Amino acid sequence: xxxxxxxxxxxxxxxxxxxxxxxxxxxxxxxxxxxxxxxxxxxxxxxxxxxxxxxxxxxxxxxxxxxxxxxxxxxxxxxxxxxxxxxxxxxxxxxxxxxxxxxxxxxxxxxxxxxxxxxxxxxxxxxxxxxxxxxxxxxxxxxxxxxxxxxxxxxxxxxxxxxxxxxxxxxxxxxxxxxxxxxxxxxxxxxxxxxxxxxxxxxxxxxxxxxxxxxxxxxxxxxxxxxxxxxxxxxxxxxxxxxxxxxxxxxxxxxxxxxxxxxxxxxxxxxxxxxxxxxxxxxxxxxxxxxxxxxxxxxxxxxxxxxxxxxxxxxxxxxxxxxxxxxxxxxxxxxxxxxxxxxxxxxxxxxxxxxxxxxxxxxxxxxxxxxxxxxxxxxxxxxxxxxxxxxxxxxxxxxxxxxxxxxxxxxxxxx
Amino acid sequence: xxxxxxxxxxxxxxxxxxxxxxxxxxxxxxxxxxxxxxxxxxxxxxxxxxxxxxxxxxxxxxxxxxxxxxxxxxxxxxxxxxxxxxxxxxxxxxxxxxxxxxxxxxxxxxxxxxxxxxxxxxxxxxxxxxxxxxxxxxxxxxxxxxxxxxxxxxxxxxxxxxxxxxxxxxxxxxxxxxxxxxxxxxxxxxxxxxxxxxxxxxxxxxxxxxxxxxxxxxxxxxxxxxxxxxxxxxxxxxxxxxxxxxxxxxxxxxxxxxxxxxxxxxxxxxxxxxxxxxxxxxxxxxxxxxxxxxxxxxxxxxxxxxxxxxxxxxxxxxxxxxxxxxxxxxxxxxxxxxxxxxxxxxxxxxxxxxxxxxxxxxxxxxxxxxxxxxxxxxxxxxxxxxxxxxxxxxxxxxxxxxxxxxxxxxxxxxx
Numbered sequence: 001x002x003x004x005x006x007x008x009x010x011x012x013x014x015x016x017x018x019x020x021x022x023x024x025x026x027x028x029x030x031x032x033x034x035x036x037x038x039x040x041x042x043x044x045x046x047x048x049x050x051x052x053x054x055x056x057x058x059x060x061x062x063x064x065x066x067x068x069x070x071x072x073x074x075x076x077x078x079x080x081x082x083x084x085x086x087x088x089x090x091x092x093x094x095x096x097x098x099x100x101x102x103x104x105x106x107x108x109x110x111x112x113x114x115x116x117x118x119x120x121x122x123x124x125x126x127x128x129x130x131x132x133x134x135x136x137x138x139x140x141x142x143x144x145x146x147x148x149x150x151x152x153x154x155x156x157x158x159x160x161x162x163x164x165x166x167x168x169x170x171x172x173x174x175x176x177x178x179x180x181x182x183x184x185x186x187x188x189x190x191x192x193x194x195x196x197x198x199x200x201x202x203x204x205x206x207x208x209x210x211x212x213x214x215x216x217x218x219x220x221x222x223x224x225x226x227x228x229x230x231x232x233x234x235x236x237x238x239x240x241x242x243x244x245x246x247x248x249x250x251x252x253x254x255x256x257x258x259x260x261x262x263x264x265x266x267x268x269x270x271x272x273x274x275x276x277x278x279x280x281x282x283x284x285x286x287x288x289x290x291x292x293x294x295x296x297x298x299x300x301x302x303x304x305x306x307x308x309x310x311x312x313x314x315x316x317x318x319x320x321x322x323x324x325x326x327x328x329x330x331x332x333x334x335x336x337x338x339x340x341x342x343x344x345x346x347x348x349x350x351x352x353x354x355x356x357x358x359x360x361x362x363x364x365x366x367x368x369x370x371x372x373x374x375x376x377x378x379x380x381x382x383x384x385x386x387x388x389x390x391x392x393x394x395x396x397x398x399x400x401x402x403x404x405x406x407x408x409x410x411x412x413x414x415x
Numbered sequence: 416x417x418x419x420x421x422x423x424x425x426x427x428x429x430x431x432x433x434x435x436x437x438x439x440x441x442x443x444x445x446x447x448x449x450x451x452x453x454x455x456x457x458x459x460x461x462x463x464x465x466x467x468x469x470x471x472x473x474x475x476x477x478x479x480x481x482x483x484x485x486x487x488x489x490x491x492x493x494x495x496x497x498x499x500x501x502x503x504x505x506x507x508x509x510x511x512x513x514x515x516x517x518x519x520x521x522x523x524x525x526x527x528x529x530x531x532x533x534x535x536x537x538x539x540x541x542x543x544x545x546x547x548x549x550x551x552x553x554x555x556x557x558x559x560x561x562x563x564x565x566x567x568x569x570x571x572x573x574x575x576x577x578x579x580x581x582x583x584x585x586x587x588x589x590x591x592x593x594x595x596x597x598x599x600x601x602x603x604x605x606x607x608x609x610x611x612x613x614x615x616x617x618x619x620x621x622x623x624x625x626x627x628x629x630x631x632x633x634x635x636x637x638x639x640x641x642x643x644x645x646x647x648x649x650x651x652x653x654x655x656x657x658x659x660x661x662x663x664x665x666x667x668x669x670x671x672x673x674x675x676x677x678x679x680x681x682x683x684x685x686x687x688x689x690x691x692x693x694x695x696x697x698x699x700x701x702x703x704x705x706x707x708x709x710x711x712x713x714x715x716x717x718x719x720x721x722x723x724x725x726x727x728x729x730x731x732x733x734x735x736x737x738x739x740x741x742x743x744x745x746x747x748x749x750x751x752x753x754x755x756x757x758x759x760x761x762x763x764x765x766x767x768x769x770x771x772x773x774x775x776x777x778x779x780x781x782x783x784x785x786x787x788x789x790x791x792x793x794x795x796x797x798x799x800x801x802x803x804x805x806x807x808x809x810x811x812x813x814x815x816x817x818x819x820x821x822x823x824x825x826x827x828x829x830x
Contacts, residue, residue, distance in 0.1 A: 058751070103685045107632030107696050112619050160755075176619035179630075179751055179772070187681050195768050198753040204527050204591035215594075217522030266602050270518045281522050336473070336594055337752050338613040340575075353610050357594070 037173070038114045041087045043402040044249045045238065046409070047118030048171050049329070049364050050227035052208065054116050056175040057201040057333045058182045059255065059360065061164025061395055062193040064127065069136040072127075073414050075192045079121065079168075079185055080408035089114035092184035106187070108180040115172035119181055121409045122253050122397025126165035141413060143244055145252055145367045146398045152380035154391065161257045161393025164196045169253075169362070175200065197393065199257060201333025201360040211284065211292065214359055215334050216265055216388075218277050219284040222292055223319065225329050236327045239366050239401070246412030249401030251364040254328075254372040257335070257393030260358035261344075265388050276384045278315030286315065298322070312384040318375060328363040328371045335360045358389065368396060452588070453529045456499045458817040459664045460653065461824070462533030463586050464744070464779050465642035467623065469531050471590040472616040472748045473597050474670065474775065476579025476810055477608040479542065484551040487542075488829055490607045494536065494583075494600055495823040504529035507599035521602070523595040530587035534596055536824045537668050537812025541580035556828060558659055560667055560782045561813045567795035569806065576672045576808025579611050584668075584777070590615065612808065614672060616748025616775040626699065626707065629774055630749050631680055631803075633692050634699040637707055638734065640744050651742045654781050654816070661827030664816030666779040669743075669787040672750065672808030675773035676759075680803050691799045693730030701730065713737070727799040733790060743778040743786045750775045773804065783811060 039047045066072050082092045091105035128142035168185060172178040179200070186195060203212045214220040225232040234240060239247040265273070274281055284292035288300050288308040296319055300308040309316050320327050335358060342354040365371030380386070400410040454462045481487050497507045506520035543557035544550075583600060585593040594615070601610060618627045626634040640647040649655060654662040680688070689695055689702060699707035703715050703723040711734055715723040724731050735742050750773060757769040780786030795801070815825040 100684050100686060102682050103632070103688070103696065106681055108628055108630060109619075110628060110632070110697060111625060112621060115620060174620040175617045175751065176628075176630075176749065183677065183681065183770075186678075190682075195754050195770075197768070198770075200751050200753065202590045204524075205530060205589040206527060210526060213523055213525060213591075215523060215591075217518070217525070262598065263601075266521055266598065267517050267605075269515050271515060273518070281518065282525060334591065336590065336615050338615065339610050353612070355598075355610075355613075 035089045035114060037116050038088055039116050039118050041084045041119075041403070042405045045402040046120050046250070046399055047087065048120035048169055049237065049251055049331070049399070050233060051116070051118050051171070052227075053203060053212075053331055054118070054171040054178075055173045055203055055205065056178050057169060057171045057360070058175070058178040058198065059169045059201065059362070060167070060182050060186075060198040061124070061196045061255075062166040062168070062189075063196045064130075064135075064165040064192065065194055066192040067135070069138075069414070071192055072136055073408075075189055076121075076410060076414075077408040078188050080403060082185060082188055083119040083121075083181070083409075084405075086181045086184065087114065087117045087119060089117075092181075092188065102187075105184060106180065108183070109174075109177050112174055112177055115174035115177040117170065117172040117177050117181055119185075120167075120169040120171075120253075120399055122167035122169070122399040123410060123413070124164045124166060124395065124397050126163070130165070138413065141244065143247055143398055145239075145243060145369060146396065147369060147373070149254070149368070149394060149396050150373065150377070152376060152391065154380055154386055155394070156390050156392050157394050158392050161197050161199070162395065164395050164397070166193065167253065167255070167395060167397040167399075175202070199335055199360050199393070201335045203333055214332070215260055215262060215336075215357060216273070216277075218273075218279060218281055219292060220332060220359075221330050222279075222284060223296075223327075225327050232327075233329075235366070236371070237329045237364050237366055244413070246400050246410055247398060250399050251329075251366065252368045252371070253395075253397045253399050254361075254363050254365070254368055255393070255395040255397070256359075256361040256391050258359040258361050259356060259390045259392050261388045261390075262355045262357060275310050275313060276388075278309040278313030287313075296321075310384065312382050314379075314383055314385045317379045317383050323375050323378075326370055326374045328365040328375065330361070330363050332362055333360045334358070364399070450504045450529060452531050453503055454531050454533050456502045456534075456818070457820045460817040461535050461665070461814055462502065463535035463584055464652065464666055464746070464814070465648060466531070466533050466586070467642075468618060468627075468746055469533070469586040469593075470588045470618055470620065471593050472584060472586045472775070473590070473593040473613065474584045474616065474777070475582070475597050475601075475613040476539070476611045476670075477581040477583070477604075478611045479545075479550075479580040479607065480609055481607040482550070484553075484829070486607055487551055488823075490604055491536075491825060492823040493603050495818060497600060497603055498534040498536075498596070498824075499820075501596045501599065502529065502532045502534060504532075507596075507603070517602075520599060521595065523598070524592050527589055527592055530589035530592040532585065532587040532592050532596055534600075535582075535584040535586075535668075535814055537582035537584070537814040538825060538828070539579045539581060539810065539812050541578070545580070553828065556659065558662055558813055560654075560658060560784060561811065562784060562788070564669070564783070564809060564811050565788065565792075567791060567806065569795055569801055570809075571805050571807050572809050573807050576612050576614070577810065579810050579812070581608065582668065582670070582810060582812040582814075590617070614750055614775050614808070616750045618748055629747070630675055630677060630751075630772055631688070631692075633688075633694060633696055634707060635747060635774075636745050637694075637699060638711075638742075640742050647742075648744075650781070651786070652744045652779050652781055659828070661815050661825055661830075662813060665814050666744075666781065667783045667786070668810075668812045668814050669776075669778050669780070669783055670808070670810040670812070671774075671776040671806050673774040673776050674771060674805045674807050676803045676805070677770045677772060690725050690728060691803075693724040693728030702728075711736075725799070727797050729794075729798055729800045732794045732798050738790050738793075741785055741789045743780040743790065745776070745778045747777055748775045749773070779814070
């Protein structure tokens with residue numbers, strides 16, 4: 001550990017400042033502990049699932065162009081090594097290059113904090129079977145839980161935001177650090193993968209004690225399983241003994257790119273907005289209640305006997321009590337891609353530029369069949385919020401368990 | 416100042432927590448000083464120009480659909496009032512509503528820090544003349560400096576990212592705060608404007624003492640005029656006595672959405688990247704130099720007599736010494752809109768998904784004719800960097816001087 005490989009990006013720059021503008025780095029830098037603002041890479045679970053949510057994400061889904069299983073193994077080995085380095089604030093690849101080579105690391109994160117970077121890898125259905133073909137001899141090893149998502153009521157999925165053989169979710173408190181990480185992984189994978197789709201996302205600079213508000217202005221994530229409660233996580237999020245060994249400690253990711261008709265939402269009355277969600281906007285309390293985290297009483301009625309929390313409200317339909325106890329770990333980001341042309345589907349049938357913004361919904365669960373699919377099937381038909389949201393992108397990925405140092409992510413699948 | 420209008424967003428939530436979940440706000444809140452992390456709204460200059468750069472921007476260009484001059488005046492008056500409130504961490508409009516109205520403020524920034532929000536308004540050519548028509552009686556008052564940008568060599572402008580009668584640039588350290596501000600302004604302007612195009616942007620979490628790196632991995636902004644040197648700012652950035660009175664203390668904004676072929680850039684050798692820029696990648700020093708801020712010596716040669724800083728390098732072409740002393744205040748953000756389909760124009764003529772990411776170039780100057788146009792005309796023809804960058808969007812806006820409390824932005828234009 002006394003060579004260039006252990007240098008953090010900040011140390012590299014300090015060395016440059018001391019030694020001049022060239023790439024001459026002293027060879028005797030002492031081994032360094034992980035800098036602050038790092039999340040562990042090796043462990044029982046991949047980072048980026050139970051990790052307290054970072055402020056930014058860059059999510060990318062890839063098509064595999066590798067022809068052979070060995071190439072996929074090499075790719076995952078290289079990605080694991082690079083991810084282990086990047087998450088610890090190091091360069092994607094060790095320096096030691098000449099000016100006649102592309103940079104070992106593009107440099108976009110030089111001098112920056114690691115920003116609690118995590119990199120979460122996922123395997124899509126196409127890794128196991130592609131157009132009916134068993135490219136890599138993995139078809140028989142596809143987990144039962146890695147189903148193809150059904151078509152949900154109202155789905156308006158577009159190819160440009162859907163699917164993928166592999167997924168990489170980089171999360172960091174700095175958008176440049178998150179993008180840099182994925183870009184370096186893409187460089188390393190040149191020839192083996194093609195980016196299929198990608199999406200940036202953000203959450204606000206809220207206090208860590210508070211539930212962030214999404215672009216509808218409501219708190220989002222109030223009833224999540226708690227990473228501080230291992231039993232909840234084991235039940236709802238982590239794959240246990242009933243899945244393949246390489247998925248133990250892993251989780252299934254469902255991604256949905258959900259465009260929100262913000263212009264319409266913004267013109268609804270406060271009362272209608274709150275009825276739609278089933279919560280008060282400013283406090284986050286269930287309708288009729290006072291505090292965000294008080295239990296949702298689905299039986300409460302007004303003086304005329306009407307349900308306080310409407311039958312078609314988002315909260316009633318999504319809550320565990322309405323879904324045989326099903327829960328998922330939402331770890332969603334807002335997205336904001338400016339505006340694009342939209343022809344509206346309701347009066348006054350306006351056509352024009354509208355926000356291409358909404359929610360990059362990401363949910364982790366131990367089994368999508370009893371998680372997202374179970375919960376969303378009903379919501380997609382009944383949720384009053386569907387007037388304002390359109391699911392335009394989608395993906396499902398098996399995110400293997402954590403990686404032991406010396407191995408690569410998902411290694412057990414290839415054993 | 417003892418009413419709801421002076422409540423900050425944090426105070427509103429504190430009031431809600433104390434008083435229950437309704438909108439009942441105590442009427443006797445004391446007047447409050449501006450919360451931390453605020454930038455002034457009223458003053459000699461609009462915020463967001465000399466303001467130390469915030470980490471995020473949401474830039475929006477608008478088409479005016481207002482038919483009458485009075486409607487434009489009302490719009491600017493309402494926008495000014497809302498911007499003054501939003502930048503100080505208050506709601507876009509005072510509360511005092513019923514549940515039967517749309518919320519006075521969408522709530523997306525509730526509980527968040529103001530994040531040093533600034534809102535910078537600009538007037539595009541279309542405010543003065545639209546399809547040859549003098550809609551608002553302002554044609555004769557169009558500043559000479561507000562030229563239509565010429566077509567530059569290599570321009571690939573698309574309608575969806577170009578033009579605009581009005582511009583609003585919201586900058587904040589929180590992307591949700593910046594977007595919230597523009598969205599509230601759009602709500603207020605319903606019927607008077609249509610969003611024409613919009614773009615998010617970010618810079619990294621670099622130390623305030625450091626020049627941020629753009630997505631090419633190089634430091635960007637090293638030779639900017641310094642806001643701490645009033646003489647430089649007066650000469651290069653602020654409009655002085657030779658413009659119309661309402662532009663005094665204002666500045667002209669040129670926006671360019673510059674897509675960067677990052678995949679190609681990433682495969683270039685380090686030496687070629689540095690030659691293209693004319694600076695060392697890691698240190699930021701001019702080629703052959705040691706420190707970022709040392710003077711650029713355009714006459715330096717290698718042992719064979721070749722210029723160390725190549726004739727077609729970005730630094731040589733852009734530097735004041737090569738442009739009769741011209742300088743502009745660059746206040747650029749990176750942008751990242753995922754990937755989109757691209758057919759490459761060079762070998763190996765690959766077609767596929769490529770990053771739709773690059774630079775939201777924004778530059779302020781006292782006169783675009785002696786600023787951006789002067790500098791970029793030559794660069795657009797000669798800069799080696801043009802192999803990697805494509806200008807796909809563009810706009811030019813006259814940003815009026817700062818606003819005196821009680822007036823509205825650009826008021827002198829309508830007097």
